[in-house]
Amino acid sequence: MKDILLDRLNRIEDLEQRKLLKQIVTGVFLNLVEYQEDLNRKLEERVFNEVEDQEDRHDIYVTLCAREEIDPIHEFLYPMLAADTEPKTCDLRSVTEQMQRGEEALLMTLFLQCDYSKLKELLRGKRTFRGEIVTTGGTRSIQVRLRQNLTYIRELEKLYFIFQKNNVPWKTVNHPYAGKFFDVLWTGGEQPTSAEEELLEVRIFLEEFEAYKKLDMVPMWNIERLELKNVGFPVPAADRINFEHVLSLRKTGTQHGYLVDGDEALIRYIKRMPEELNIVSPQDKSGNWNVLKITQPTPTKLGRLAYELVSNKRKSSFTGRFSRKHPVVVRAKGEIARIAGSFEASDDLELVQVEIRDEADGEEVTYGMNPFISDNVRVENDKKRMRLRFRARRSESFILQDLMSFVVSEIQMYFPEYVCEGEWA
Template sequence: MKDIVADRLNKIEDLEQRKLLKNIMTSVFLNLVDYQEEMNRKLEEKVFNEITGTTENLDIYVTVCSRDELDPIHEFLYPMIPGDAEKKNCNMTDIISRLSAKEEVHLLTLFLQCDFVKSKELINSQRAFHGEMITTEGQYRIQVSLQQNKTYMDEIEKLYNVFQKNSIPWRTVNHPYANKFFDAVLVGCEGTLKEEEEIQEIRINLEEYEEYKRLNMVPLWNIARIELKNQGFPIPAMDKVNFEHILSLRKPGVEHGYLIDGEEEMIKYIKRTPEELIVVSPQEKSGSWNVLKVTQPVSSKSADLAYELISNKRKNSFMDAFIRKQAITVRAKGEISRIACSFEATQDFELEHVEIKEQEGKATETYDMNPFISDHVRSEKDKKVMKLRFRASDNSFIRHDILSFLVSEIQMYFPEYKCEGELS
């Protein structure tokens, strides 16, 4: 509008009239234009904030690194299991007692840097591999089998339960590294182990999988466990039964996301403001609350990572945010394509074809990243399969895992089908 006014004024040839009109416009009209533009900006900001909701700072970022390269004071990445930061040693006494009780003996955990299809072949083969256990008194030839380590998937399930307690919609955690950890389980040993021996080294030959083997790897994410104390005394809630516990977010940082982790019966609901969490609870005494801090990433720190930093962050799109607010899912290929393109991590994937077919029981290229979410309304065996074929320009070892994330997200929009993905 200001440009239009300036253009019209410049076309007035009479300088006296131009000066007079310019003074009038500057003193009255342009101030009104500034006010209107500011009000429009605030209205637009309000609409966008209402559509975006409270989950924009709850994006989960993940990666993996060697224990030797783990930074204990990293600004936003922390071990999924805090104990992983410490080196774990096998205890001979514990091994012997477990063998005597005919229990499984887990010697070590390793990371396989290979594609999901390759690791699935290994799981299905149930093979045994040869190795050596070197102790202070000699060495033993051993046989081990590899079992998929579920520890980190269990942590994601715990996170899902925390989201439910906080009444926040769940978004699949895009953790392509979590299912690539395997436990080496002792299945055979030549010789008799002695309790006084100390294990110095365990060597395992994975044969054709040896090139993918990585030891002492630690999965990381941007979730820190902290405690927050009440700000003052609890205030009686409006229902005159519960109490409001006010937790200030200024010290840990208002720019981060926060989730209350506590007993479900102690959390009625949670109110959020930019600088506070208000927990409505039957607990009448002041105290500390366990909180999961979802730290926002620092771009300069992510550039030095050996493995790619992956997230479930959605692209900043008003249309996507608006559609998510609606309770209706459009059953169309275009809608599936929109969902697939709405995440930053899936920019290299393009939907090619959607096919509805009967279940065939064949091996699939994807897996469910939300196995802890069950459908209590429909029978899994009666569902038809929605086969989603994608084209991917990415050729990394986690591409099938990213595809599994995509399919798992689409599955939540189409629970009446069993969604499976494949790459063309």
């Protein structure tokens, strides 16, 4: 703009007119031009200073740990539920009252350390087992059944909606342990004769599942819940309607991923800066914000994990980065093989065949890890089956079918017009 004005001035031959116009331009228009250029520069800085979300900052790592072995000062692993750190107790009086009303009563929750195909029978039916309760009044025989505990699957569902509120792309959480927890329900048998009896012990005999039974197990992941307060006072946003709330990340670590958990009506937009989070919200007062810190894993030389640490981390490759920059689904078997092999969790699996079928045959050994994501466009019964056959590169792990389920669930998100299933080749 300054060059245009200078060119126009130089074309005026009358020096008096040129001098007068130069004074007018210098006093009015140049200040306006400089003001506009300054605003454009500030806007450009804000745009380029916003940190591009790096996918690996939101990778979720999970494992399993015995309650008594939880490290409260672990570098990056935390219990999925804080309540799991406390021992679970069973109130015999309330349980007995439920039984007297003809209801099933929860006695405990256990973990079954076996693969998915062995758990199918428990998931489909209401098989009962023999048990005993030991009280101050003696030992009584009872009858129990197992019901899948959905507590940790619901936590993954909550995490999914938090990702949506933060406009962060969802990637299936590879949690092979979440679906292997079962509630032990007291369905019948002898009951305590006195209300004063105290429960001493519960014994459950699971027949062929007895060898897989584990008590007091706690799922762990790399998500820490924080409560962060505004830095200073909220300032009006550019729209003059909302306000910007700044949360400093210097103390908690700028290398980690962060998600804001709050009322969706109070969050208009969230942008990540190098050392802070900016929340644009209609809320005009300072306050505390609930934030999920997705901690980056760090190698530790002390101790080791009893159960395998797995994640939904993708392998670093040019084709992977290019496909994420240009998200076009290529409907070819080569693209399916690329997706299946793009995760670190797929190192133990090899995709060998893809087959399209009209109907299910019950031979699949996988399950959907995103049951909370629904397809409101297509009817499930009208979809064809995409059968993915894998070959295992190792055989000693009880979570191989769960790792396969994770890979199949990710492929399902790319091909929603099919029902994706996995089986062994």
